[in-house]
Amino acid sequence: MFYKIAKFGFxxxxxxxxxxxxxxxxxxxxxxxxxxxxxxxxxAFKKFGxxxxxCFAAVAGTxxxxxxxARVYYPQKALDRVTAEITGRVLEIAxxxxxxxxxxxxxxxxxxxxxxxxxxxxxxxGENWAEPYDTVSCTVTFxxxxxxxxxxxxxNRSGGVALYGYLNSPLEVTGEYRKFPEYTVFSLREKLSSVxxxxxxxxxxxxTKQLLFGGGNxxxxxxxxxxxxxxxxxxxxxxxxxxxIMGLLERLLSYKxxxxxxxxxxxxxLMGATVLYMAVAGFGxxxxxxxxxxxxxxxxxxxxxxxxxxxxxxFSVIAVLIIDPxxxxxxxxLMSVLSSGAxxxxxxxxxxxxxxxxxxxxxxxxxCGIARVFSVGFAAWGATxxxxxxxxxxxxxxxxxxxxxxxxLAEGAIICAFLSVLAGLIPYGSVIxxxxxxxxxxxxxxxxxxAKLFGSLPFAYVYASESWIKIWLIGALVLFVFALxxxxxxxxxxxxxxxxAFAFLCGMLSHSVMYNGTVRTEITALxxxxxxxxxxxxxxxxxxxxxxxxxYYKLGGNGKKADVFISTSSDTxxxxxxxxxxxxxxxTIHSGIDWYMYEGATKLSAGEVTFxxxxxxxxxxEGAVEIxxxxxxxxxxxxxxxxxDLEPRFRxxxxxxxxxxxxxxxxxxxxxxxxxxxxxxxxxxxxxxxTLTEGELTFVSRGKNIKKGxxxx
Numbered sequence: 257m258f259y260k261i262a263k264f265g266f267x268x269x270x271x272x273x274x275x276x277x278x279x280x281x282x283x284x285x286x287x288x289x290x291x292x293x294x295x296x297x298x299x300a301f302k303k304f305g306x307x308x309x310x311c312f313a314a315v316a317g318t319x320x321x322x323x324x325x326a327r328v329y330y331p332q333k334a335l336d337r338v339t340a341e342i343t344g345r346v347l348e349i350a351x352x353x354x355x356x357x358x359x360x361x362x363x364x365x366x367x368x369x370x371x372x373x374x375x376x377x378x379x380x381x382g383e384n385w386a387e388p389y390d391t392v393s394c395t396v397t398f399x400x401x402x403x404x405x406x407x408x409x410x411x412n413r414s415g416g417v418a419l420y421g422y423l424n425s426p427l428e429v430t431g432e433y434r435k436f437p438e439y440t441v442f443s444l445r446e447k448l449s450s451v452x453x454x455x456x457x458x459x460x461x462x463x464t465k466q467l468l469f470g471g472g473n474x475x476x477x478x479x480x481x482x483x484x485x486x487x488x489x490x491x492x493x494x495x496x497x498x499x500x501i502m503g504l505l506e507r508l509l510s511y512k513x514x515x516x517x518x519x520x521x522x523x524x525x526l527m528g529a530t531v532l533y534m535a536v537a538g539f540g541x542x543x544x545x546x547x548x549x550x551x552x553x554x555x556x557x558x559x560x561x562x563x564x565x566x567x568x569x570x571f572s573v574i575a576v577l578i579i580d581p582x583x584x585x586x587x588x589x590l591m592s593v594l595s596s597g598a599x600x601x602x603x604x605x606x607x608x609x610x611x612x613x614x615x616x617x618x619x620x621x622x623x624c625g626i627a628r629v630f631s632v633g634f635a636a637w638g639a640t641x642x643x644x645x646x647x648x649x650x651x652x653x654x655x656x657x658x659x660x661x662x663x664x665l666a667e668g669a670i671i672c673a674f675l676s677v678l679a680g681l682i683p684y685g686s687v688i689x690x691x692x693x694x695x696x697x698x699x700x701x702x703x704x705x706x707a708k709l710f711g712s713l714p715f716a717y718v719y720a721s722e723s724w725i726k727i728w729l730i731g732a733l734v735l736f737v738f739a740l741x742x743x744x745x746x747x748x749x750x751x752x753x754x755x756x757a758f759a760f761l762c763g764m765l766s767h768s769v770m771y772n773g774t775v776r777t778e779i780t781a782l783x784x785x786x787x788x789x790x791x792x793x794x795x796x797x798x799x800x801x802x803x804x805x806x807x808y809y810k811l812g813g814n815g816k817k818a819d820v821f822i823s824t825s826s827d828t829x830x831x832x833x834x835x836x837x838x839x840x841x842x843x844t845i846h847s848g849i850d851w852y853m854y855e856g857a858t859k860l861s862a863g864e865v866t867f868x869x870x871x872x873x874x875x876x877x878e879g880a881v882e883i884x885x886x887x888x889x890x891x892x893x894x895x896x897x898x899x900x901d902l903e904p905r906f907r908x909x910x911x912x913x914x915x916x917x918x919x920x921x922x923x924x925x926x927x928x929x930x931x932x933x934x935x936x937x938x939x940x941x942x943x944x945x946x947t948l949t950e951g952e953l954t955f956v957s958r959g960k961n962i963k964k965g966x967x968x969x
Contacts, residue, residue, distance in 0.1 A: 262597075263306065264313045265570030269593065271317030272577055272584035276413075280330060283322030290314040320581040329582070331371040332418035335398040339424060340367040342376065343393040345433040346386045350473075358386060358427065359417065375416045380423025389439050391431040396421030410647065414541060414586035441535045445469060448536065451680035452673075455693035460700045464673045466491050467666070467700075468501075469537045483648070484711035486637065486655025487662045490703070493537045494592045495546030498530070500670045502550060505529055520558060527554045541576060541589030545596070548572030565600045569593065587647040591640040598639030599632050607631035626660055633659025642729065650719040658710040665703045672696035718764070728763050732756040775885045777955040779913060779931050781948050786915045786933050788892055790885050795819050795868050798841075799881050801894045801915065819843070820867050824881060824894065843867075845875070874903070882906045888957045891927070893917050899924060911955060912942070929955070 271290070275283040294311030344362035357379040365372055378396055386392050399420045412418075433439065449465060456464045459478075465471045470493040482488045489496070509522050534547040552568040573593055576583045583589050610627045614620050634656040644651040652658075676692035679685035710716060718725055735752040778789040785802020797820040821841040845865055864874040871886040879897030883890040891902070891909035899907065899922060912927035919930070919939035930942035931953060939945060946953055 259564055259567045259570070260309060261567040261574070262564075262570035263309055264316075265573035266593075266597070267310045267313035268317040268577060269573050269584055269590075271314035272321045272581060273317075273590070275318040275321040276325070276582060276585050278322070280322045280326035283318050283325070287315050287318035287322060290318065317577065317584070320577060321584065324581040328371075328374075328416065329413065329418050332374050333400060335365070335367060335370055335419055336400040337398065338367050338370075339395065339397045340365055340370065341393065341395045342366065342421070343391070343430070344376075345391050346388050347375070349386070349388060356384065358384075358392075359415075360392065360421075363391075374418070376419050376421045377412065377417050378421040378423060378427075380427075384423060384427040386427055386429050388442055389433045390429045391433050392427050393430050394423055394427045395425040396423055410585040410587055414580070414582045414584075414589070416580075416582070437535075445471065445536050447681075448677055451677050451689070455676055455680060455689050456673075456697060459704070460697045463700050463703070464669075464696060467493075467497065467670050468673055468677065469493060469533075470540060470543075471538075481707045481711050484652060484717040485662075485707040486652030486658045486710065486716075487703070487707050488652075489591070489595070489636070490662055490666045492542055492588050492592075493540060494542035494588070495549070495596055496666070497537075497670060498533060498543060498546045498550060500667055501533060501674055502526060502530060504671055504674060523554050523557050527551055530554070541580075541583045541586040542592040544576050544579070544583075545569075545572045545589060545592050548575045549596070566597065569596050569600065587643060590643050590647075594639040594643060595636035598635040602635040602638075603628075603631045606635055629660050629663050630656060633657075633663065645725065645729070650717055652717050654710045654713055654716045658706060661706045661710075662703060665699050665706065669696050669699035669703060672699060725763070728756075728760055731759060775887045775957045777885075777888070777890065777911065777957065778952055779911075779948060779954075780952045781933060785894065786892070786913060786948070788881075788883065788890065788913065789818070790883060790890070792868055792871075792885065797867055797873060797883070798822070799824070799873060799883065799892060801881075801892075820865060820873070821845070822865070822873060822875070822881070824875060876901050885957075891925075893922070897922075910957070913948075 275286065278286065290311050294308055294315065297308045297311060341364075342360065342362050343364045344360045346358050347361050348359040350357040350359075357377055360376050360378055362372060362374050362376060365374065376396070376398070378394070380396075399422065400418070448469065449471060452461055452464050452468070462474050463478075466474055467490070474491065479488065479491065482491055506526060509525065530547050530550050534543055537543045549565075549568040549572040552571045553565075576589065607628055610631060611624055614624065614627075637652075637655040637659075641651050672692045673696040676689045676696055679689035679692060682688075732752075735756055736749070774792070776791040778791075780787045780789070782800065782802060783804050785800065787798060787800040789799075790797045796818045798818045799822045801824045803823055818841045820843045822845045843865060864872055866872045868886070871884050873884075874882040876882070876897060879895040880891065880893045880902065882903060883892070888910040889906055889908075890911045890913070891906045892913045892915070894915040894917065897917075907924065908926040910927065911929045911931065912925065913931045913933065914922075914935060915933040916935065918935055919932070919942075923941070926941040928943045930939055930945045931948050932945060933948045
């Protein structure tokens with residue numbers, strides 16, 4: 257049964273999420289409509305209490321978000337492509353090779369009418385150095401985040417970052433910010449981090465920090481491995497971590513009153529420890545949701561009442577949205593709320609269904625324990641599946657099964673690591689700290705092994721770009737809505753589940769057969785050039801021409817990786833250098849002058865590089881690049897090019913890209929698909945012509961069978 261607080265919280269969250277994609281004026285209008293609807297239902301109908309509640313929850317969600325967007329977020333957009341001097345303090349540093357990213361809370365932005373007190377994610381070329389809570393000054397060029405992946409864009413938005421800044425001058429440290437309580441919490445976090453560094457080595461040290469307070473700075477490869485295995489929730493500090501640690505503290509404070517309820521002083525101590533842990537964990541959205549749920553249960557203890565878990569969840573959602581309305585954009589927060597709700601409501605029915613054939617549950621405690629963990633994992637996975645597909649572009653299929661192994665291992669690792677840190681803070685506790693650290697590292701190494709095992713399974717991870725996934729989701733929704741409408745007979749739900757599973761298996765098998773060995777080609781418009789990315793399996797090749805600072809976040813800033821990176825020309829070598837560091841290619845080919853700093857770079861103005869299965873890219877000086885993927889031929893012409901310099905078979909390419917070049921200059925060339933950039937017109941030698949203005953054009957090929965993708969505007 258849903259209670260009123262839970263209903264209000266979930267509807268408020270949904271309304272806030274939808275309003276976050278609307279302009280503030282339209283969001284305010286929607287809030288007014290919901291308010292009018294609530295007033296009408298209150299005055300005209302005595303029944304329909306649920307409708308009234310939902311209307312006023314929607315009013316709260318939409319107006320909170322719209323006001324926040326109008327006051328904080330959208331004014332920053334006016335700074336896009338503006339260069340200005342800023343001063344402020346460093347809040348966070350994300351390490352990178354050659355170019356760390358600093359999140360700066362500004363005190364001053366030197367541009368006419370510019371909003372002050374904003375957060376900017378700053379990076380740039382050069383030896384820039386600063387520590388958290390140093391005050392700094394620099395000159396930056398601002399960029400909007402429109403070209404980021406949706407997961408990073410939403411996370412940045414929920415963190416108050418609307419703009420990137422590219423450094424035009426070195427970062428100058430002007431002083432230190434040592435005010436209470438921010439710096440006190442930071443100092444405590446650093447102290448705990450130093451204790452971890454003392455007792456944990458290598459990768460286990462980073463994982464321990466990530467498990468305890470979310471500061472591990474794990475490599476993207478590790479995060480991708482855990483995501484493919486359906487174990488990424490272990491890396492995000494949330495309810496699981498907080499419940500384990502607070503539960504351990506509660507056991508350590510084992511003194512209880514005669515009726516078995518913790519006394520007032522101990523409950524207040526646990527409440528304080530919960531708030532402190534939320535602060536050390538950086539007040540992340542997920543840990544705030546879990547923290548407020550736990551605080552609600554502790555408050556119920558103090559008041560000698562009972563707190564329904566689902567109402568505690570609703571209370572935590574309302575509290576987080578009031579503190580930060582754009583928390584509704586944070587993928588971690590959304591998944592945390594949905595998984596918690598699903599576990600509370602559905603894990604027990606799933607457990608009963610799984611164990612209904614077990615006659616003597618007392619004798620089968622081990623099997624029932626596995627079934628319990630599976631039920632919790634399955635409920636959480638099913639609830640978060642749509643959010644994962646929408647936000648990250650894919651979802652793990654092995655998450656319910658990996659949770660059976662990962663859950664107990666993560667719990668053991670968190671408990672042992674926490675005890676190790678506690679012992680490390682106590683004088684003469686180094687031996688005890690080392691023992692617990694050793695036990696924690698065993699659990700962490702087993703976690704890595706489980707992630708590798710489940711992540712390497714066939715079809716462990718599916719991508720939402722495969723359109724059949726979206727069709728399957730819509731079909732599954734229709735089936736279950738129909739089944740729920742037939743309340744008189746529960747077998748409809750079983751039939752819906754079986755049909756959904758069967759349809760998914762058929763779609764997965766058909767897709768793997770149809771698109772095995774396909775090559776995906778993405779053609780992206782840059783400010784002064786074009787980028788071509790070719791992917792086959794996990795290998796990728798990126799060819800870019802005319803790179804500028806404005807294009808950095810279109811290629812490197814959205815998490816793309818490449819085995820081969822080719823830059824034919826660039827206004828600034830630092831842009832190429834930064835991109836090479838971000839893309840981490842095995843081979844880098846460039847046209848820059850001063851590239852001795854990048855060890856893996858190769859200066860090649862004309863020549864050929866071979867990548868997967870004999871496929872290659874060939875550079876024709878100052879004019880063109882030929883790309884043979886093994887399945888299709890791509891010809892990219894961006895300057896004056898003698899047709900006789902082209903390989904004969906490239907004179908009839910599958911895809912031809914002309915960047916700033918007229919098709920009339922190459923009447924003898926033929927192609928199936930032509931992409932024109934900074935030009936327009938007809939070309940009799942092309943089967944189909946596209947004009948690339950803003951965004952990206954995607955082709956998916958299998959042999960010579962090329963499928964057009966989509967264009968983002």
